[in-house]
Amino acid sequence: MSNMILGRYLPGVSWVHRLDARTKFILSMLFIFVIFMANNIYGYLFATAFVALSIIMTGLGFKVFFNGLKPLAMLMLITTFLQLFFMNTGTVLVHWWIFTITTDGVINSVIVFVRFMLIIMFTTILTLTTPPLEVADAMESLMSPLRKIGVPVSELALMVSIALRFVPTLMDEAQSIMNAQRARGVAFNEGGLIQRAKSYVPLLIPLFVNAIKRAIELGDAMEARGYRDGEHRTKFRVLKYTKIDGVAFAAFFIFAIGLFATRFI
Amino acid sequence: MAITFKNVGFTYQAGTPFATPALYDVNFNIPDHSFTAVIGHTGSGKSTMVQLLDGLELPTDGEITIGSATITAATKRKTLNGMRHDIGMVFQFPEAQLFEQTVLADVMFGPMNYGMSKAEAEIAAKAALALVQMPESSYEASPFDLSGGQMRRVAIAGVIAMEPEILILDEPTAGLDPAGQADLMALFANLQKERDLTVILITHQMEFVGQYADNVLVFDAGSVVKTGTPAEIFADSDWLRQKQLDVPAATQFSDYLEAKGLPLHGALDLDQLADEIVGLIGGPTHE
Structure with missing residues (x-):
């Protein structure tokens, strides 16, 4: 349960950690588009170097980033294999039954794999170096223009922050209920599929009951302190662009131009 | 069943950047059929120790x-x-x-x-529910419709019905009213005598330690720093206060009187103190 990498923040003092959450968010999104400019080996080498440099700058080491790939490994492999088998142009290398592997297929699957890996690793920088609540704040700030067309941006952001805030609480609670049921003789992760699924009932029912109770209590507590929705709420955590954000944007801009230039090599 | 900890250490999430040591070099011995109280400041490792005891976590060191x-x-x-069978x-x-x-x-x-x-379990369950004084009319009710105190008693009945030989209680009285706390503790004491159990009680309430325990473990900063009978442990109230612990109110009162020159001997609960005082002034003994 504790090896969930999704949204796991690792504290640090690097430049990347100190970047504004919005900067990291925007750059992550841009990277997904920019990476498609690469169309030859030099482009991918350049992009890989840029991602590697970014990771080094976080000071967290490569290992945690590779661990972040694991949950998505299946998806990456399936996409790669689909490319491998369904690309039918180029010279035929192997032909067996209905499967044909061609040179174009091999090249394309390698490209898809590398691109996928780079995107995941680059976006992992955001989640590993930014506290989840700051990511929520960044989303709120970036979505705020949508308020003009009636989207309840601050309410949505509040929901996201509350949900994020309760993830660790619910994990702890799940752990302690699990212990209590194990002490009463439940063997989790043993036996057949149906037995396994059944063994989770004594965990899930109390967990849901408590989560609903907690939600009601939180609602009461917010009401008791006079919470109401509305504009112009001041913030406890204020996002602020600084010089290093400018540097990051500039560096990314240079990277994008460089990547575009590799198309002409 | 007797319990022995030998040089036991435990680290949460060992081998990750989040590793936090919780116990180190824990040594103690809990005799069969004893009533052992475990006391210690919050975060001193008491709850971690009982998790190891029930095999919910494995020790990182020791035996x-x-x-x-x-x-x-x-x-x-x-x-x-399989091992948890004997431990409630x-x-x-x-x-x-x-x-x-x-x-x-x-x-x-x-x-x-x-x-x-199913038949055996029903008999055991009914016996356990009677023991915790749940009325028969509640047996078919949903546990979520009960009051907090009743839910607590049903949950405890669920453990007692397993008929364990060792009963581990992690702050069982937390959040109950004083009458409910006293009832529950009396119930555990009776159960221990009736079924000849080994009871391990984690608590912050020194009154219960003085009243029921015959063996005390003091935890501090992840290790056992003192073991002994309640009388031995509560004899040094200054040392306990250093560990952010206290002595029972009766012992405290007795200590004050002793400091004033009365020949008392550190009573552990109110009855004992009353008896000693009555003995001093020569009245009829308290019954």
Whole structure:
């Protein structure tokens, strides 16, 4: 349960950690588009170097980033294999039954794999170096223009922050209920599929009951302190662009131009 | 079943950047059929110790012996399931473990997991529910419709119905009113005598330690720093206060009187203190 990498923040003092959450968010999104400019080996080498440099700058080491790939490994492999088998142009290398592997297929699957890996690793920088609540704040700030067309941006952001805030609480609670049921003789992760699924009932029912109770209590507590929705709420955590954000944007801009230039090599 | 901890250490999430040591070099011995109280400041490792005792976590160092079974870092987790059979564990706020549709079914859940037949489990469950003074009319009710205190008692019945030889209680009285606390503690004391159990009680309430325990372990900063009878432990109230612990009110009062020159000997509970004082002024003995 504790090896969930999704949204796991690792504290640090690097430049990347100190970047504004919005900067990291925007750059992550841009990277997904920019990476498609690469169309030859030099482009991918350049992009890989840029991602590697970014990771080094976080000071967290490569290992945690590779661990972040694991949950998505299946998806990456399936996409790669689909490319491998369904690309039918180029010279035929192997032909067996209905499967044909061609040179174009091999090249394309390698490209898809590398691109996928780079995107995941680059976006992992955001989640590993930014506290989840700051990511929520960044989303709120970036979505705020949508308020003009009636989207309840601050309410949505509040929901996201509350949900994020309760993830660790619910994990702890799940752990302690699990212990209590194990002490009463439940063997989790043993036996057949149906037995396994059944063994989770004594965990899930109390967990849901408590989560609903907690939600009601939180609602009461917010009401008791006079919470109401509305504009112009001041913030406890204020996002602020600084010089290093400018540097990051500039560096990314240079990277994008460089990547575009590799198309002409 | 006697319990021995030998040089036991434990680290949460060992081998990750989040590793936090919780216990180190823990050594103690809990005799069979004793009533052992575990006291210590919040975060001193008491709850971690009982998790190791119930095989919910494996020690990172050292050796735990429970009856004839031995647990070390190399023990296979699957073998622990069988071992838990003899150990009943009441967690902090045990009402969180209720999930069945009726009170009776919830109490029968544990015993049936450990191999009792439905009929046997029902008998054990009814006996346990009677013991915690739940009225028969509540057996078919949903546990979620009960009051907090009743939920607590049903959850405890669910552990007692497993008929364990060792009963571990992690702050079982937290959050109850004083009358409910006293009832519950009296129940555990009776149960221990009746069924000849080994009871391990984690508590912050020194009154209960003085009243019921015959053996005390003091935890501080992840290790056992003192063991002894309640009289031995409570004899040095200054030392306890250094560990952010206290002595029972009766002992404190007795200490004050002693400091004023009265020949008293550190009573452990109110009855004992009353007897001693009555003895001093030569009245009829308290009954």
